[in-house]
Amino acid sequence: EPEVTQTPSHQVTQMGQEVILRCVPISNHLYFYWYRQILGQKVEFLVSFYNNEISEKSEIFDDQFSVERPDGSNFTLKIRSTKLEDSAMYFCASSSSNAATYGYTFGSGTRLTVV
């Protein structure tokens, strides 16, 4: 069964450093998403991406965040200057043209720890 692959599975970084979280969505999917789950809290939407541009973003997705699909297969989330409160599990997801009909496929997540 097709999978969404995320790397790395765990990343530790120092406060103020830049991190890039990588995702390989399912190849024929068109919509891509990033979600965040702070430990002990619910999953929160960050951003959706379609046709090489952001289609929607939440209040959390401020100027320190950016997304990119650099080469047609990878979908990346960059955090420019990490803060302690960015420590969370970050999930990538993808969907085909109609998520309401076909649903979402989630990656296994990247656990980001900012120290």
Add this chain to the structure above:
Amino acid sequence: KNEVEQSPQNLTAQEGEFITINCSYSVGISALHWLQQHPGGGIVSLFMLSSGKKKHGRLIATINIQEKHSSLHITASHPRDSAVYICAVTGADGLTFGKGTHLIIQP
């Protein structure tokens, strides 16, 4: 903005018991999802529903659109079912998640 509420927050049961987890939401949706999150953190999609009932193995999910309510049932529960079960809804503002139900099945 949709509010998604799950109950119970925590549930401990004995192996073999029938388990029910409930989810209610406040605003009309196009689909409801039940997700499973294992201790390692990864999320797996179990069901997507827009009406009626779906069954997959020992798992059954139902939804009542009029009452804005869904239930996830596990029959003949097993310790490997121990996980966090998350309800999420697809609405006008994308996917909104509940806080999850932490299920522990004891042998």
